[in-house]
Amino acid sequence: MxxxxxxxxxxxxxxxxxxxxxxxxxxxxxxxxxxxxxxxxxxxxxxxxxxxxxxxxxxxxxxxxxxxxxxxxxxxxxxxxxxxxxxxxxxxxxxxxxxxxxxxxxxxxxxxxxxxxxxxxxxxxxxxxxxxxxxxxxxxxxxxxxxxxxxxxxxxxxxxxxxxxxxxxxxxxxxxxxxxxxxxxxxxxxxxxxxxxxxxxxxxxxxxxxxxxxxxxxxxxxxxxxxxxxxxPEQLVDVKTQGMEILFELAGQSVAPVLAKATRSGDRYRLQVPEAELYGAIEQLRAAGARILSVAPVRATLEELFMNLVEADRAQAAAIEVSGK
Amino acid sequence: MKRVGVVALNTFREAVRDRVLYNLLFFALVMMAASIIAGQISIGIEQTVIVTLGLSAISLIGLLIAVFIGVGLVSKEMDKRTLYALLAKPVRRWEFLLGKFGGLVLTLAVNTAAMGIGLFLALMYVKSTPEQGDATILVAVYFIWLKLALVVALALLFSCFTTPLLAILFTAGIYIVGLYVQELRNLPMQVMSPGMTAFTKYLSYLMPNFENFNIMSMAAHARPVPGSLIAQNTLYAAVYCSIVLTAAVLVFSRRNLK
Structure with missing residues (x-):
């Protein structure tokens, strides 16, 4: 509970x-x-x-x-x-x-x-x-x-x-x-x-x-x-632990290590980092010549909470079935 | 009680909008045909033909409406879930049930009254000399309506705890048994064991006696109906309906909707 x-x-x-x-x-x-x-x-x-x-x-x-x-x-x-x-x-x-x-x-x-x-x-x-x-x-x-x-x-x-x-x-x-x-x-x-x-x-x-x-x-x-x-709703989901998401544009190629974790669509990249590493990542991106479009906290949605509960419930039901209770 | 009336009027409106009263056209055709046939056969039995045919048609059409619509009164609402929004309102389940019953009995009253008047006019048309006993057919129509009210109550009761198809079968079954209650009481005793005799006797008193409501031969011969019979049948129908409806309310009040 x-x-x-x-x-x-x-x-x-x-x-x-x-x-x-x-x-x-x-x-x-x-x-x-x-x-x-x-x-x-x-x-x-x-x-x-x-x-x-x-x-x-x-x-x-x-x-x-x-x-x-x-x-x-x-x-x-x-x-x-x-x-x-x-x-x-x-x-x-x-x-x-x-x-x-x-x-x-x-x-x-x-x-x-x-x-x-x-x-x-x-x-x-x-x-x-x-x-x-x-x-x-x-x-x-x-x-x-x-x-x-x-x-x-x-x-x-x-x-x-x-x-x-x-x-x-x-x-x-x-x-x-x-x-x-x-x-x-x-x-x-x-x-x-x-x-x-x-x-x-x-x-x-x-x-x-x-x-x-x-x-x-x-x-x-x-x-x-x-x-x-x-x-x-905000009490049921924990805002802090989920980290931050940075959305940026980067033309051309770069070898910045932080880019390895980013997902790319066209010239745009999306990068999720823990909150403590946010400023370090921004620095690296600036050095690589990226244009930062937005920085937003990643909230666990109610949907994720919901799905976790449903999964847990199904796992429990399956366990009961296997044990024959 | 006001809410019973509101539900009843809506049930009546449903019957009208679902074109239940269109059967009156069919009845009109039957009466026209009967009048023509009666006019072509010998004088003296024309009244018997018209009255027998007319009252049988009123009874049959009424029975079809009472059984089929009676069974659907509650089961259709449960099936389509139209009563959910209603029962969440300040309506007691017995008010809903009585309203549905009242609505169909009102529909049948309008229907049988219209057919009764039609029959009376057809009779007046073919008869050369009206007599006082002709009013008996109006009493016969009233008795048919009482009988139909009882059938509706039975159909409603069965539909509260079983499927519509079974409810139709049960209602029809009880109706048929109810037509032969007198015969059940007079079964030859020597062919049955004493236990069986007692059982059929009690059963015969438990079953509604529909034969009581049949005064077709009196109407056909224009014999006047004693006032005591009118009072007796009215009381019988009222008491029997009350018992059946109470049972229906008891069942329906505990019923879990889907």
């Missing part, structure tokens, strides 16, 4: 205690497959929390457990200090399912109106909110088209609109970027940031790590049904 330095804030918006989900399978359902194992996690009020992990890691399972679409084998969860079975508390939650699909015989405006009725909003309020939400997700011109004619990306936008329609305090989004083109992803990112500015708590799952790095105050990394680390 990675060490995480969490900020101390007010009562958590979402907290889970030993949340576990097992699925029976095999002959007569005698075998058990653990999809989520003893999840203890807190999402603080007002933060953007990214839930990251590979496919099948337990992200959607956790979110579905929180939404009571499935029921835990063990453990419990609370949202806004209330047990998740408290149905009235669900007024304060917005939820976008993974790969959302809605009643395709309705138009986007009708669907949003239907959900607004479920939330018991007045007729005038419904009308105003539906229009505002359609505009917000860029569907104001498509609001009167039946959803059966919508593309996957458009459905994702409708899903986003229904999640925030009733002005919830907590927004839980399951893979909100999937199926979206770069423009759509940018728009979803903007909406998430807007929700954060409005003081809402946002929890979203993703396997697109750059989105998590860009948006999240904290992330939780889940692999193989277990939470492997929680913290701010």
């Amino acid at each position: 990675l060490v995480a330095k969490n900020k101390v804030m007010s009562a958590p918006a979402i907290e889970t205690e030993n949340l576990t989900k097992e699925y029976p399978h095999g002959f007569l359902n005698l075998k058990k497959r653990t999809s989520l194992e003893g999840l203890n996690m807190q999402v603080e009020t007002g933060e953007v929390f990214g839930f990251i992990g590979p496919n099948g890691a337990g992200k959607s399972t956790t979110i579905k457990l929180l939404m009571r679409l499935i029921f835990p084998t063990a453990g419990s969860a609370r949202i806004l200090g209330k047990p998740i079975s408290d149905i009235e508390m669900h007024r304060d939650i917005g939820y976008l399912p993974e790969q959302p699909y809605f009643y395709d015989y309705l138009t986007a405006a009708e669907l949003l109106d239907y959900f607004a009725r479920i939330h018991d909003l007045s007729a005038a309020d419904r009308k105003e909110r539906v229009q505002r939400m359609l505009k917000k997700v860029g569907l104001e011109t498509a609001g009167k088209i039946q959803l059966r004619k919508y593309s996957k990306g458009m459905l994702q936008r409708v899903g986003m609109a229904q999640a925030i329609l009733h002005d919830p305090k907590i927004v839980i989004l399951d893979e909100p970027m999937s199926g979206l083109d770069p423009v759509g992803r940018r728009e979803v990112r903007d909406i998430i940031l807007e929700l954060k500015h409005e003081g809402k708590t946002v929890m979203f799952s993703t396997h697109i790590l750059s989105d998590a790095e860009m948006l999240c105050d904290r992330v939780g990394v889940i692999v193989g049904g277990k939470l492997r680390g929680v913290g701010a």
Whole structure:
């Protein structure tokens, strides 16, 4: 487990205690497959929390457990200090399912109106909110088209609109970027940031790590049904140990020893050196007549951390299989 | 309860948009054909032909809708995952289930009422002298609707814990058994062991008695329906539906979605 330095804030918006989900399978359902194992996690009020992990890691399972679409084998969860079975508390939650699909015989405006009725909003309020939400997700011109004619990306936008329609305090989004083109992803990112500015708590799952790095105050990394680390993205990856990268141009040939370590593409070279050797390398390059274009710290990305955890998990699974446990 | 109504109206809207009510055109054709045939055969049995054919068509069309759409009410939503966003909202699972049931029963009410009125008009058209007992066919249509509501409840219950195909088979199976409940009770006792006799007897009381709702011959002969029968059938359908729906709610409330 990675060490995480969490900020101390007010009562958590979402907290889970030993949340576990097992699925029976095999002959007569005698075998058990653990999809989520003893999840203890807190999402603080007002933060953007990214839930990251590979496919099948337990992200959607956790979110579905929180939404009571499935029921835990063990453990419990609370949202806004209330047990998740408290149905009235669900007024304060917005939820976008993974790969959302809605009643395709309705138009986007009708669907949003239907959900607004479920939330018991007045007729005038419904009308105003539906229009505002359609505009917000860029569907104001498509609001009167039946959803059966919508593309996957458009459905994702409708899903986003229904999640925030009733002005919830907590927004839980399951893979909100999937199926979206770069423009759509940018728009979803903007909406998430807007929700954060409005003081809402946002929890979203993703396997697109750059989105998590860009948006999240904290992330939780889940692999193989277990939470492997929680913290701010920069806390989870160590900046210092990775060294520095120098990008430079060098016309012609040179015999400077430092060049042996550089990778070349055309006239441009890229060189990674430990931080302590940075100035020495720059001196050598200057002496060789190189033009230095940039010097930047090499950060271990969340992706590397993520890949390491996944590899470790696979190695462990393989070891268990070999030993026959 | 308000949310039950919202879900029910949306279910009704789905049926309308999926062109379920188009079957009324088919029924209109059946009634026109029946009127022509009845006009060509001897006077006296024209009422029997029209009423028998009309009520059978109303019942059959209604049954097809009740079973096939009834089974799909919940299973389709689970399959397409359209209920995920809904159930995360402040909606209890029983509200969703009752709403779906209410929506289809409302659809069937509109459908059977339209067909019932059509049948009544066709009857008035071929008959030279209307009589008081002709209103019996409206009661017969009401009974068919009660029967359909019960079938929808059964289809909903089965679809909550099994696959759509099995749910259709179970519902159809219970319907067929339910048509012969009376025969089950009167099976010749001497051919069966006492244990078997008791079993079939209890089974016959457990099964819904669909034959109770059949007053086709009364309608065909324009005999008036006693008020007690109307009250008895209404109560029977209401109680039986409540029991089946309670069972469906118990199953569905514990169900893990995919």
